[in-house]
Every structure is written in structure tokens, then in C-alpha cells.
Amino acid sequence: MQTCIHPLFGGSLPASPHTSLRPGYLASCSVFDLYRQAMASVVIALLVLTCSVGCSQGLLQFGFYDKTCPQAESIVGSVVRDAALSNSNVPAVLLRLHFHDCFVEGCDGSILIDNGPNSERHAFGHQGVGGFDVIEKAKAQLEAVCPGVVSCADIVALAARDAVALANGPEYQVPTGRRDGRISDVSLAKDMPDVGDSIQLLKNKFLQKGLSEKDLVVLSAAHTIGTTACFFMTKRLYNFFPNGGTDPAINPSFLPQLQATCPQNGDVNVRVPIDIGSEREFDSHILQNIRNGFAVLESDARLNDDEATRGVIDSYFSLLSPLFGPSFEADFVASMLKMGQIGVKTGLQGEIRRSCLAFN
Structure with a gap:
């Protein structure tokens, strides 16, 4: 089942530093498809406008890196796109990674830390979670051009956004400004939603x-x-x-x-x-x-x-x-x-890791 894509879908949103990741527009669109997607793009634009007020109150904002690292979003997008070309499962993997990160200690990149068997990523509730190599590759490229600026937590959020677009889902902007957490403990993931939960x-x-x-x-x-x-x-x-x-x-x-x-x-x-x-x-x-x-x-x-x-x-x-x-x-x-704002660290909280796999 393919989604009929119209240029308005994403094109009418406020300008974003990242380039469109969509593989291309599909020409066979019904009138109803075009209407629905045009209306969806309007609603998404309104959501972005609403969040631009609400998110800034939490010190997250759209275009947070526009002055300090203007290439940030395009670099993440390029890494995600290349990874998806090599492995078609990458979009799903990155989307799941963002969810699991946000549900433990908030959206702070804590799931990325690999400092032994007691680190969060090894929790039973995180079985099968992947995409760490994609995030670390994006981080390495960002450190080469903007050292100490872009957080791993933001890379995870941006990569999930780009993953949705690559799967012909909606294109949207993500407020950034998250900082990386300093806690990673396997016991903190015990309350992750589970496939067997009532x-x-x-x-x-x-x-x-x-x-x-x-x-x-x-x-x-x-x-x-x-x-x-x-x-x-x-x-x-x-x-x-x-x-x-x-x-x-x-x-x-x-x-x-x-x-x-x-x-x-x-x-x-x-x-x-x-x-x-x-x-x-x-x-x-x-x-x-x-x-x-x-x-x-x-x-x-x-x-x-x-x-x-x-x-x-x-x-x-x-x-x-x-x-x-x-x-x-x-x-x-x-x-x-909404999920992307769970428990975020901003301002002077947390840190900006040099490597997503380890605390500074």
C-alpha cells in the first residue's frame, strides 16, 4: 500500500536546514489523497507553529543550531539516508531507538552509553534495539565540523524524524536543544512498555x-x-x-x-x-x-x-x-x-558528549 505524496506535504512547512529526504513524489494521486495530504500538511504546520511557542518555554526550539552548527540537521539527514540505502530496516530501527531513549530518563541519549553490562542499553526491555552505529557515525561527522555543539540526544530525535520521511511518512521539524544525560543504569529500564503488557x-x-x-x-x-x-x-x-x-x-x-x-x-x-x-x-x-x-x-x-x-x-x-x-x-x-520533550535536559543540565557511547 503506497502513500500518494504531494509537494505540499512538507513543502508548506517553515523552512528547515535539512534537505528533503523523501525518495520522490508518486504521480498517481486521487483527488481525495491530495485533499487529505494537503489538509494534513496544514495541520502539521499549525502543530509546528504551536510547538514553536510551547517548546521554547522548555528551552527547546526549532533551528537551535542555526548559528552554532548550521549543517547539523543536513549532516544527520545524510548519514541516515546513506544508512537506509545500505539497510532498508534502518528507518524502523531509528524510530524505535528514539522511543526507547525517551521512555527511560527522558530523551537524553542515555540508551546510547556502553560502559559495561550495567549500562541501560543492555536492559531486557531494550532487547533488539539498534541503530547505535548510525548515531555514532553522525556524531563523528558533527564533531569534525562543530566540536562539542550537537548533543547525541538531538541526533537521535533528528534521525527518527528523518527515518519517518524516508519511509514516505510525514516530513516535520523537530525542536532541538536537548543535552545528554549523565546517568545510564540497566535497572532504570524496568518499566519500559512490553509486548506482553495488558x-x-x-x-x-x-x-x-x-x-x-x-x-x-x-x-x-x-x-x-x-x-x-x-x-x-x-x-x-x-x-x-x-x-x-x-x-x-x-x-x-x-x-x-x-x-x-x-x-x-x-x-x-x-x-x-x-x-x-x-x-x-x-x-x-x-x-x-x-x-x-x-x-x-x-x-x-x-x-x-x-x-x-x-x-x-x-x-x-x-x-x-x-x-x-x-x-x-x-x-x-x-x-x-510530545514524546520528544519527555524529561529533556536543557541549559546547563547534562552535557554535550564527545562520543555518544561514553560520558565525557
């Missing part, structure tokens, strides 16, 4: 970070790109709580495909697309899959069990949605901007 526990974990039920839905929809391992599917397919067997939320027509890919006692490292049918394209297709019982991850399936989160999903697919409903793209940007 819907109430997921809602509570997001609420603790100032994120709403709507944020839970649209940020979970970031699973529209990327893959997961059979390791995270075993319980759902063969030993589902409380009575064993299979999660009844799985569509019966989908179950044989999942079990064939992830057989009982099979290789738990086999990769499974999380958004069946649209795993390379950033879109709302995963929410449709969740509605229809085609969710791959248990945590995604639980979104359809709860009245509040199911209502958010349904709002994107009502009869009036194509013209008057909420814009998934704009809502995703709003939630990303």
Missing part, C-alpha cells in the same frame, strides 16, 4: 510519561514499518494467558501464516513483518490490520480490546474520515513532538 498497564505506562491514550495508539502505529522476531510471538501463538493455546484476537485466517513463520520450538530469531502488507511504507495500514485481527504484536492487538483506544483507531476509518476525520499523519507528528 492494555491497562500500557495506558498507565504512557500516562506516567504524560502521554494519552491517543498517543499510545498513534505511537504504536510506528510499527507500520519494520519487523519483529518470533521470540516475541511464541507466547501469543502457543501459550497465551490464561488457558494456553492461541490468542483469540488473532484472525483465524491469519493464524496459519503466523504459525508457519514461527513454528513451535522453531528458530526464535526469524523475522516477521509487523505490518503485514505494508511493512516498508509509513501509513495507517497497521491500524486497519489491528481492527481486522491481523496484528502481529500482542500489545498492538490489545489496542482493539479497549473501548478508548479502539475508538481512536476507528476514528481514522469512519465513513467521513476521508474528508472530515482526523489526520493520522498530523496526529502522529503531534505525538512525536
Whole structure:
């Protein structure tokens, strides 16, 4: 399922130092597609304008490096683009990295530190998180031209933004000015959202970070790109709580495909697309899959069990949605901007690391 891209989508936003990362516009656009994307771009522009006031109050601001390192965003974008050309999984990996960073100690780059087995990145809740090499490569290039200026925390946030654009998702600006944290402890990641969490526990974990039920839905929809391992599917397919067997939320027509890919006692490292049918394209297709019982991850399936989160999903697919409903793209940007401000260090807090892997 491809997204029809129109030049207004991103082009109408305030000027940004980074160049467009989008692979190219698709010509086969329906009138409804153009209308929806034009309206989404307007909403995103308004979100950026609103955040330019709210974010500055927290000392984050758009164009924070315009004078001190004007190449910052373009350098990060170039590194991300090159990495994605070498490995198509990079956009999903970088998006996940930003989420995991923000949920522990705030968006401060703490997940990047590698100072032994007790560093945060080795927590059970961070299993499978990657992209560290991409961030470190961007940091090395930035240190060569602007030493001691751009934080690793900002590189992670910018890389996630660029990852979304590379997957044909919305282009948007990210307020910067984060500083790097000085704490990295494996025990601090114990409350990360988990694929096996109940819907109430997921809602509570997001609420603790100032994120709403709507944020839970649209940020979970970031699973529209990327893959997961059979390791995270075993319980759902063969030993589902409380009575064993299979999660009844799985569509019966989908179950044989999942079990064939992830057989009982099979290789738990086999990769499974999380958004069946649209795993390379950033879109709302995963929410449709969740509605229809085609969710791959248990945590995604639980979104359809709860009245509040199911209502958010349904709002994107009502009869009036194509013209008057909420814009998934704009809502995703709003939630990303909100998440990107969790627990940020600014001003004299924290530090600007010379290497993202170690404290100064």
C-alpha cells in the first residue's frame, strides 16, 4: 500500500536546514489523497507553529543550531539516508531507538552509553534495539565540523524524524536543544512498555510519561514499518494467558501464516513483518490490520480490546474520515513532538558528549 505524496506535504512547512529526504513524489494521486495530504500538511504546520511557542518555554526550539552548527540537521539527514540505502530496516530501527531513549530518563541519549553490562542499553526491555552505529557515525561527522555543539540526544530525535520521511511518512521539524544525560543504569529500564503488557498497564505506562491514550495508539502505529522476531510471538501463538493455546484476537485466517513463520520450538530469531502488507511504507495500514485481527504484536492487538483506544483507531476509518476525520499523519507528528520533550535536559543540565557511547 503506497502513500500518494504531494509537494505540499512538507513543502508548506517553515523552512528547515535539512534537505528533503523523501525518495520522490508518486504521480498517481486521487483527488481525495491530495485533499487529505494537503489538509494534513496544514495541520502539521499549525502543530509546528504551536510547538514553536510551547517548546521554547522548555528551552527547546526549532533551528537551535542555526548559528552554532548550521549543517547539523543536513549532516544527520545524510548519514541516515546513506544508512537506509545500505539497510532498508534502518528507518524502523531509528524510530524505535528514539522511543526507547525517551521512555527511560527522558530523551537524553542515555540508551546510547556502553560502559559495561550495567549500562541501560543492555536492559531486557531494550532487547533488539539498534541503530547505535548510525548515531555514532553522525556524531563523528558533527564533531569534525562543530566540536562539542550537537548533543547525541538531538541526533537521535533528528534521525527518527528523518527515518519517518524516508519511509514516505510525514516530513516535520523537530525542536532541538536537548543535552545528554549523565546517568545510564540497566535497572532504570524496568518499566519500559512490553509486548506482553495488558492494555491497562500500557495506558498507565504512557500516562506516567504524560502521554494519552491517543498517543499510545498513534505511537504504536510506528510499527507500520519494520519487523519483529518470533521470540516475541511464541507466547501469543502457543501459550497465551490464561488457558494456553492461541490468542483469540488473532484472525483465524491469519493464524496459519503466523504459525508457519514461527513454528513451535522453531528458530526464535526469524523475522516477521509487523505490518503485514505494508511493512516498508509509513501509513495507517497497521491500524486497519489491528481492527481486522491481523496484528502481529500482542500489545498492538490489545489496542482493539479497549473501548478508548479502539475508538481512536476507528476514528481514522469512519465513513467521513476521508474528508472530515482526523489526520493520522498530523496526529502522529503531534505525538512525536510530545514524546520528544519527555524529561529533556536543557541549559546547563547534562552535557554535550564527545562520543555518544561514553560520558565525557
